[in-house]
């Protein structure tokens with residue numbers, strides 16, 4: 027069975043093909059300019075508070091304690107893809123819940139100086155369960171899911187790979 | 191864009207804190223590590239483990255060339271894209287003879303079509319190359335009649351040798367007559383140019399392979415011995431005519447390269463530093479040149495086209511789309 031991580035959840039809401047790539051170890055080439063920006067933001071904004079936490083196969087950007095709550099934060103470059111980021115964060119909360127840790131979530135957009143709080147609702151949890159099943163289905167596919175042009179392709183790090 | 195660094199002089203490459211530098215009697219030269227993709231070493235250069243550890247961390251590939259400009263080998267950082275899935279696919283297509291043959295044939299087809307493209311370009315400009323074109327087409331047909339990869343590789347060699355016969359026609363430069371292909375070491379100036387140019391391309395393709403999930407040790411046309419790189423040799427065949435050979439023709443036809451750029455030695459002929467620099471300059475310019483791909487709006491550089499060629503191969507191995515080699519439009 028495939029080990030699901032945050033990136034897969036993240037990619038799932040954008041494009042199923044990229045999930046298949048990830049599962050098969052086909053990372054996108056890192057010399058793609060948009061990826062560089064993403065890495066840069068994570069590194070620069072929080073260079074001083076190195077708090078990235080690795081839990082099982084998940085890489086959580088930031089974990090802190092506020093009052094008595096555990097707060098898990100995910101850093102993103104723009105709030106444009108908020109829905110996607112929410113699901114990814116929800117997945118962390120879900121996995122923590124599985125091992126008995128109740129945590130709150132926070133989405134951080136350092137560039138926009140914004141932060142957003144979230145909790146794991148039942149609705150989110152159900153959505154996650156379906157997503158996990160779907161990702162498992164994708165992982166069992168012999169070939170990547172059919173190629174379809176979507177707006178995201180334009181800036182996608184897999185662009186050349188998909189469309190050559 | 192990261193840059194290639196070429197080192198012609200003798201000296202020592204070192205790491206100091208977080209920078210690299212090259213040192214010899216004439217002085218020190220700093221190499222900005224974050225802007226460097228690879229280092230090509232032509233001079234007698236010493237390096238130490240500290241240096242290699244540092245460049246590996248920065249994912250810089252170091253390529254070594256011998257005195258004749260002939261490629262010796264590379265220090266290839268441990269792979270940073272690793273897909274067990276893709277390596278298994280690559281091996282599967284290598285071990286299954288039918289699958290391997292089909293890829294090998296496609297490589298030859300691409301290489302030959304690009305050779306013919308170059309020849310036809312010069313034919314239009316009044317060069318007598320018709321005979322060569324006819325012979326090449328004949329040999330190409332034979333590639334479909336054999337089921338033996340070694341025979342196939344031999345036919346590819348025949349095509350190249352036939353093509354080389356047209357070089358004198360194309361260049362009409364008595365200082366650079368072809369005679370015959372000689373490699374280790376090259377016996378005349380034209381052979382020295384071809385060897386040097388091809389070496390540059392092998393290294394370039396290797397660099398691009400490093401950015402994909404393919405293992406450079408598994409080639410399809412060139413026999414894999416799992417110890418040295420062969421996939422880059424395969425892919426380079428496709429691009430030699432349109433990248434390397436065109437550079438050589440340009441430099442010779444414009445009379446930019448002269449006999450003074452070569453040294454005749456006891457064992458063979460060597461390009462001197464100025465000669466190498468001329469070819470490298472022409473080559474770098476060509477790699478950066480962007481062209482419009484047929485059927486798309488995209489303008490892409492040759493470097494990018496090489497990368498795409500590798501992606502196309504990956505898709506072939508994934509069973510998604512049959513590989514079709516790049517054929518130049520002009």
Ligand code: SF4
Nearest residue numbers: 041179182184185188
């Ligand atoms: S290029 Fe388009 S189809 Fe390919 S992975 Fe990216 S979004 Fe998906």
